[in-house]
Amino acid sequence: MITSTRLRLAAALLSGGCLLIGTAGAAIAAEPPSFQSIDTDGNGALSRAEWGKMVSDQIANAEGRAAKRLAEMPEDKRTETLDRRFRGLDGDSDGSLSQAEWDARRRD
Template sequence: MTKKLVAFAAVLLLSAAPAIAAEWPSFKSIDTDGNGQIDSVEWRKNSANLKIEQVPTFEAMDANSTNSVDEDEWAAAEKLSQSYAARCREASSSWCKDAK
């Protein structure tokens, strides 16, 4: 799980574009079949419609490699995305395009 979260963080950091935390979608809006899991098909169908700048990869969110994302994994991805956006706003160096 740690490797996937680190990979997700690296993608966000290297992209130099902050995620928009206020528009992070609800889990249920992506879990269209309502089974409590987001599978790769649901993700492919819905990820293009997300209103966040940096959409994580399905693999980065699937921390336990079960080919599905549960609500805990979704919450972890959201938290990481929001943390990145907050850190970006506070940045004083060039790693973030919105740095002071």
């Protein structure tokens, strides 16, 4: 059974958030990395590859059940899930995320 906490944690990862382990051992959502730190080529837009690397790095480094479930997801299912989420964040459907689209994800 997937709890609402697990869903919130998975959503935090997929939207560019990250997880921290609290003092009681519970995973909590933390501030996501900055737009500029993800935009590795410095062109002012996040490509699917840049965004995907950030999410993959967070999954690989995160502790907690939600992150582990995402990490254990079959590659094709994880790719499909990430593609769908990226398209959802890409408001103008141009194949990249602008700073405004990145900031708008927090209002979702």
